[in-house]
Amino acid sequence: MTMRWARKLLVAMLLSGAAGCATTNGDPRDPLEGFNRAMFSFNDGFDEAIGKPVATAYRDVLPAQVRTWVRNFFANIADLWIGANNLVQGKPLDAVTDWARFGFNTTLGLFGINDVASEMGIEKHDEDFGQTFGRWGAGDGPYVVWPFLGSSSVRDSAGLVLDIHFDPVVNHDPKGVRYSMVVLRAIGRRADLLDASRILEEAALDKYVFQRDAYLQRRRSLVHDGNPPRAARELPRAEAPETAPLPRAIDTAVRLLEEPAPGAVSSGG
Amino acid sequence: MLPKPLRLATAAATAAIVLAGALRAHDARAQGMAPDALVKNVTLEVVDIIRTDKDIQAGDRKKVIALIESKVLPHFNFQTMTATAVGRNWDKAGAAQKARLMDEFKTLLVRTYASSLAAYSGQKFEFRPLRAKPTDTDVTVNVRILQSGTQPVQIDYDMEKRPAGWQVWDVRVGGISLVANYRTEFDNVVRESGIDGLILALQRKNSERAPVAGANKK
Numbered sequence: 001m002t003m004r005w006a007r008k009l010l011v012a013m014l015l016s017g018a019a020g021c022a023t024t025n026g027d028p029r030d031p032l033e034g035f036n037r038a039m040f041s042f043n044d045g046f047d048e049a050i051g052k053p054v055a056t057a058y059r060d061v062l063p064a065q066v067r068t069w070v071r072n073f074f075a076n077i078a079d080l081w082i083g084a085n086n087l088v089q090g091k092p093l094d095a096v097t098d099w100a101r102f103g104f105n106t107t108l109g110l111f112g113i114n115d116v117a118s119e120m121g122i123e124k125h126d127e128d129f130g131q132t133f134g135r136w137g138a139g140d141g142p143y144v145v146w147p148f149l150g151s152s153s154v155r156d157s158a159g160l161v162l163d164i165h166f167d168p169v170v171n172h173d174p175k176g177v178r179y180s181m182v183v184l185r186a187i188g189r190r191a192d193l194l195d196a197s198r199i200l201e202e203a204a205l206d207k208y209v210f211q212r213d214a215y216l217q218r219r220r221s222l223v224h225d226g227n228p229p230r231a232a233r234e235l236p237r238a239e240a241p242e243t244a245p246l247p248r249a250i251d252t253a254v255r256l257l258e259e260p261a262p263g264a265v266s267s268g269g
Numbered sequence: 270m271l272p273k274p275l276r277l278a279t280a281a282a283t284a285a286i287v288l289a290g291a292l293r294a295h296d297a298r299a300q301g302m303a304p305d306a307l308v309k310n311v312t313l314e315v316v317d318i319i320r321t322d323k324d325i326q327a328g329d330r331k332k333v334i335a336l337i338e339s340k341v342l343p344h345f346n347f348q349t350m351t352a353t354a355v356g357r358n359w360d361k362a363g364a365a366q367k368a369r370l371m372d373e374f375k376t377l378l379v380r381t382y383a384s385s386l387a388a389y390s391g392q393k394f395e396f397r398p399l400r401a402k403p404t405d406t407d408v409t410v411n412v413r414i415l416q417s418g419t420q421p422v423q424i425d426y427d428m429e430k431r432p433a434g435w436q437v438w439d440v441r442v443g444g445i446s447l448v449a450n451y452r453t454e455f456d457n458v459v460r461e462s463g464i465d466g467l468i469l470a471l472q473r474k475n476s477e478r479a480p481v482a483g484a485n486k487k
Contacts, residue, residue, distance in 0.1 A: 025457050064390075072418040115417040126420040192419075195388035203381040205454045205470055213450045221444020226423050228444065 030143045030212060039145040040208050046148065047190075052197075055190035069113035070188045075124065076105045076112025077168050085127035089135045097122055126222055130159025134223035143212055151215035304428045304435040305399035307344065308410045312394060315340050319386055333383045341382070346431065347375050349438035354451040355467075358459045366464050373471035378447075380475065392416050406430040 030036065059067065083098030101117035101124065109116040118124060133155050134140075141154030152160060164170055169185060172178040204210030220228050302310070315336065319325055324332050351371045352359045362370060397411040407429050413421040427439040439448040458467045 025460075027453070068417055075418040118415070118417055124418070124420045195384075199381060199384045199388070202384050203377070205458065205474055209454050209457060210450060213453050214445045217445045217449060218443055221441075226444060 025209075029140070029216065032142055032144060036143060036145040036212075037208055039147055040211075042147055043145065043150055044207075047197075051190050052194070055187055055194055058187050059191045059194060067188065067191065070184065071192065072105070072109070072115045073112045074169070074185045074188065075115070076102060076109070079105070079124070080168065081163070081166055082125050082127045085129060085132045086125060089127070089132050094125055098125055125225075128156075128159055129162040130156030130219070131223050133159055134219070140216060140219065143216065151211060153216070153219065156219065302434065303399065304401075304408050304426075304430075305396065305410045307435055308412060308426055308428075309396045311340060311344060312396075312412065315386070316389065316394070319389055320391075328387070330383060330387075333386055334379055337379050337382055337386070342375075342379070344434075344436055346429065346436035346438045347371050349429065349436075350374070350378075350448055353438065353448045355455050355459075356452050358456065358464065358467075361459075362464045366468065369468050370464070370471070373468060373475060374451075376475045377471060395421070408435075 025033065027033065062070075079098045079102045083095040083102070086092075086098060087095035101122050102112075104117045104120065104122070105112045105115060108114075115124075130153075138155045140156070144152045144154060144157055146152055146157070149160065169181050170178065172181060200207065200210060200214075318336055318340075319333070322332065322336075325336070348371060351367075351374045354374065355362070355370060359367070393415045395413040395415055397413065399408060399410055401408040407427075410426045410428060412424045412426070414424065415421050422443050423441075424443075425441040426437045427441070428435045428437050439446055441447070455467055458470050462469070
């Protein structure tokens, strides 16, 4: 039964993807824009109908302290694989830190519901297999939007398969507990993003483009642990074409933005 | 001895001069202030007001916007910001178009900023020391927001030295540059409907109703 439902969903999505092909901007980072936009509106519809209301109810019903416990509990479990990823990325010290966090939080923090490690100054990291592949030199590949999972790239999708495969929550038995935990974690995450999604709503002219660019920028930053190279800034000033009498920083900034990531190229819709 | 009215007048003039001097000294302090100190002062001042002001706590959006306009805006360089966001199309815009673009972009950013401030719920800040030479005129100031159970969120302020003091021309939140993020959007709109189309799109965006104030406190 689940299979049949999944197949119907897939067909529906492929159809809407084909229909969505009309509105693309020819961005080289996003060759699947038609499909992606269709997935995006599917996700958006799902979020409006179920995700946002449930997350809002969760936030309104549970006290902030309880929500923090839930967030910390799952964040603590995640630290195990964050450590493993740091190790294979050649950052053994960070890996040891992550596992130390897990040790302290699981014991002193009562099964992870209190983030005592952060209070001790042992900082949390953010790693996953997509970032590991990036660290190993893999580029993003085309941008992809998956149903329910949202923004991704080809590289990060490959990472996601491993993230899910090794996820202790997804692998937990018995199934009853597993599913409740997966749902609780998803609701908690969505609730944490309520403010952010409201701000996105307000800031973006085109939500799809805004979210895509934010995702790609964010991933680039994460792969480089918050310090992505900004090579363009080091260019000698002489190379900058002398143009209008703009403030100097504009030249630098425009160059900086146009060189590393050739965004939308005007190849027409 | 001067006659009484004259003495009063001189006293008033002296007072005015002293006052003007004091005001200028205040300006001078902002001018001479190191960029990281400036960011720290403004952040702490604004957060303190947000935390203590009863109207803002009750969701008074107008007051938040007024707060941003008086405390934060003077330290932003909207010309650089807008020019960078519009990118290669900036040179195609006439002076009047540039002014309107700047104006609309400023409104959009202030509105967005007001919503971000409304979402503030007591997170702690960590102000990192600036790694720059005293002669640098182009620096990045790092601030981090600490929250239990998540990696700290890094905020980078790209700042440039101007005659009026240090000014911000881009903000990167968690590695996402505000200006870069708008660039693709703006580029798409300009390609489809020109600079005027972009001005119109921004106007339309700005005239949308603000989301329910304090929706997060329902």
